[in-house]
Amino acid sequence: xxxxxxxxxxxxxxxxxxxxxxxxxxxxxxxxxxxxxxxxxxxxxxxxxxxxxxxxxxxxxxxxxxxxxxxxxxxxxxxxxxxxxxxx
Amino acid sequence: xxxxxxxxxxxxxxxxxxxxxxxxxxxxxxxxxxxxxxxxxxxxxxxxxxxxxxxxxxxxxxxxxxxxxxxxxxxxxxxxxxxxxxxxxxxxxxxxxxxxxxxxxxxxxxxxxxxxxxxxxxxxxxxxxxxxxxxxxxxxxxxxxxxxxxxxxxxxxxxxxxxxxxxxxxxxxxxxxxxxxxxxxxxxxxx
Numbered sequence: 482x483x484x485x486x487x488x489x490x491x492x493x494x495x496x497x498x499x500x501x502x503x504x505x506x507x508x509x510x511x512x513x514x515x516x517x518x519x520x521x522x523x524x525x526x527x528x529x530x531x532x533x534x535x536x537x538x539x540x541x542x543x544x545x546x547x548x549x550x551x552x553x554x555x556x557x558x559x560x561x562x563x564x565x566x567x568x569x
Numbered sequence: 570x571x572x573x574x575x576x577x578x579x580x581x582x583x584x585x586x587x588x589x590x591x592x593x594x595x596x597x598x599x600x601x602x603x604x605x606x607x608x609x610x611x612x613x614x615x616x617x618x619x620x621x622x623x624x625x626x627x628x629x630x631x632x633x634x635x636x637x638x639x640x641x642x643x644x645x646x647x648x649x650x651x652x653x654x655x656x657x658x659x660x661x662x663x664x665x666x667x668x669x670x671x672x673x674x675x676x677x678x679x680x681x682x683x684x685x686x687x688x689x690x691x692x693x694x695x696x697x698x699x700x701x702x703x704x705x706x707x708x709x710x711x712x713x714x715x716x717x718x719x720x721x722x723x724x725x726x727x728x729x730x731x732x733x734x735x736x737x738x739x740x741x742x743x744x745x746x747x748x749x750x751x752x753x754x755x756x757x758x759x760x
Contacts, residue, residue, distance in 0.1 A: 535682035540580055540615065540658025545715065550580045551620030558725075565583050565680035565727045567697055 579679035582698040587625035591718035603710030620687035645670040699735035
């Protein structure tokens with residue numbers, strides 16, 4: 482997995498350190514990586530809801546997520562979600 | 570020989586058609602026997618270039634390279650302002666504009682609600698991929714058993730009701746064909 486350096490808010494860093502101290506995670510970075518995954522998932526679900534409601538297109542959602550249409554198609558398929566939002 | 574159906578494909582139905590296989594062939598290859606299928610450069614970029622690490626991206630790329638799927642540059646600025654306010658991507662806008670630019674295009678094929686609405690409001694004929702499948706059967710360009718197999722295999726990509734609707738249309742078409750005893754192609758009805 483690629484590693485990047487990012488600024489982290491004090492409260493998030495503290496929470497990660499406490500999680501490590503409690504033994505819930507082995508590394509601070511593990512907790513931060515989990516939070517990033519959750520954030521991405523949340524953003525994806527948020528955009529999918531807008532897509533489902535017909536407010537944005539699939540490509541627009543992909544752009545907002547920083548994915549190609551094909552990558553978003555794969556992400557939705559992986560989650561068992563339809564890639565069409567038309568109901569007839 | 571029956572006329573081919575000229576259509577413009579948006580990215581999502583193109584991915585679906587290149588990804589799924591039915592009756593021993595990729596869906597795209599079934600469609601290409603009855604369709605002249607055009608795409609815009611933005612759709613090529615999304616599906617065959619950015620999607621090149623997926624098998625369906627390779628499938629699309631091969632058919633673009635050998636000319637079976639022509640990529641047509643969008644030169645027209647028509648409808649730019651009409652489409653500007655919709656939360657759509659470049660590929661969806663280009664696909665709609667391509668329909669307005671190319672004289673012989675019969676319909677836009679998209680599985681996207683906003684593209685469907687925007688194109689319909691511009692007076693274009695718009696079909697979902699399952700509609701095209703049904704339409705090819707009604708014109709004698711695809712066998713009904715193959716169409717059923719295609720609809721079943723692409724079912725997970727659609728919301729509930731869409732494939733059922735198309736299967737019902739196929740059934741109606743079969744019943745009509747039996748009752749009217751005609752070998753002529755019928756009008757393309759997808760509604």
